[in-house]
Amino acid sequence: LEPGKWLRAGGGPRYVQLRQRLSDGVDQGVLRAGSSLPPEREIATITDLSRVTVRKAIRALAEDGLIVQRQGSGSFVASDIPRIEQSLSRLTSFSEDMSRRGMVSSSIWLERGVFMPSPEEILVLALSRDASVSRIGRLRTADDKPMAIERASLPTDVLPNPLLVETSLYDVLEHAGLRPVRALQKISAVNLDEETAGLLEVEPGAAGLRIERTSYLVDGRAVEFTRSIYRGDAYNFVAELQLAK
Ligand code: 16G
Structure with missing residues (x-):
């Protein structure tokens, strides 16, 4: 997630690129079912993106059903296994x-x-x-x-x-x-x-x-x-x- 390495000019809005990056992480198993995402503030620091951008990306992932947001305890990678x-x-x-x-x-x-x-x-x-x-x-x-x-x-x-x-x-x-x-x-x-x-x-x-x-x-x-x-x-x-x- 280091800044610059994956953000492409012309690759669409930054939040969309971050969302893609995080969803690739889930697909590739780097982010595993049930694991927590780092806090927004930390992702913003690592990626050199604003917190607003990070929040937008996370909200979009939650809408996709890929992550679950829990009040007070942050965001988790949703399980992809149907019960x-x-x-x-x-x-x-x-x-x-x-x-x-x-x-x-x-x-x-x-x-x-x-x-x-x-x-x-x-x-x-x-x-x-x-x-x-x-x-x-x-x-x-x-x-x-x-x-x-x-x-x-x-x-x-x-x-x-x-x-x-x-x-x-x-x-x-x-x-x-x-x-x-x-x-x-x-x-x-x-x-x-x-x-x-x-x-x-x-x-x-x-x-x-x-x-x-x-x-x-x-x-x-x-x-x-x-x-x-x-x-x-x-x-x-x-x-x-x-x-x-
Ligand atoms: C179930 C049983 C297990 C059994 C197995 C045989 C539980 C909760 N369930 O999973 O006891 O040994 O079926 O499965 O223990 P199989 O005939 O497909 O090998």
């Missing part, structure tokens, strides 16, 4: 959820292997002391946008080899006749640490949702214990409530 309405009462998989919405789901592998279970896995999956677990950690994307990080642990009786999972875990379970029919899910709020935020392509400290799911077969056997971090700006979780009788 996913996710039912809290249906036991579906990420792949199914995305394909039902006409989106292309994919995964980037973070971890895949067979391990000795942690005390928590032993407890939640009701494992015997000598059992082992398959762990699969994935960054889940929809139309190439990162949505969630999911780390699933399954008893090796259920998933003997994590390499069997190429795209959908639930497909693999379905084929083995081990598709869960019931799950318990716990949701809590988190602020994303630097590493998680980097994977999800948001600012460190941005809001996320930590979701834990334990899934069961008809006979009550636990098949999956998954800890996930979902982008806080990408989801609306929806449940229908009924009057308690």
